[in-house]
């Protein structure tokens with residue numbers, strides 16, 4: 001699409017941000033907010049001003065939904081599936097998510113979706129697939145891992161761990177490390193790892209995909225994960241991690257148990 005976009009950022013405060021995208025082709029103004037914090041009032045005033053501006057110009061506001069009181073900008077096409085995907089995830093672990101975007105990739109070589117702590121992106125042609133909710137839950141697993149579970153830096157003991165995601169460092173009190181350490185060293189899989197220690201083939205890619213695939217299995221295929229946990233010690237540790245550290249003891253009686261527990265699928269989103 002030959003759409004010119006002008007993006008201007010207005011910083012209201014160090015914690016509150018207003019992002020205005022003027023789309024001259026489609027004649028619409030899109031509003032998105034960052035976190036609502038103690039400056040909520042000020043934030044709302046600015047929001048009102050922009051809404052008035054939108055109304056004046058007879059332009060349509062992009063749909064926005066609230067995840068656990070955090071205003072995340074979600075494209076309208078994803079609203080229903082997004083609500084479905086988030087319904088079982090504890091609110092406090094999704095607070096870092098700021099927006100969800102749809103991207104186009106005519107080469108179809110990029111992944112169907114990707115996410116970090118703040119932004120989740122879904123490929124446009126993947127939207128109609130029947131596994132879209134599963135894809136979103138996998139990506140939300142990354143949001144939980146990277147944005148929901150974070151440690152706190154302690155300058156007194158410089159508690160930076162050896163685990164890293166590119167330039168992103170993790171502190172030793174980050175709960176995600178408990179999960180990573182079941183099957184991973186900071187550099188690779190643990191030497192004693194076997195394929196059956198993982199919920200699927202893609203989970204063996206790295207500790208982050210292991211987390212996201214296991215997270216998805218826990219929610220959507222709880223019976224299967226529980227059956228695997230009874231057979232494999234590392235999977236039992238992973239199951240217990242999700243049960244107590246992510247879901248406050250809640251278990252999901254979802255899906256079915258496959259006949260052969262010694263076969264792993266490649267991709268949990270396709271189960």
Ligand SMILES: [Zn+2]
Nearest residue numbers: 138142209212
């Ligand atoms: Zn992933």
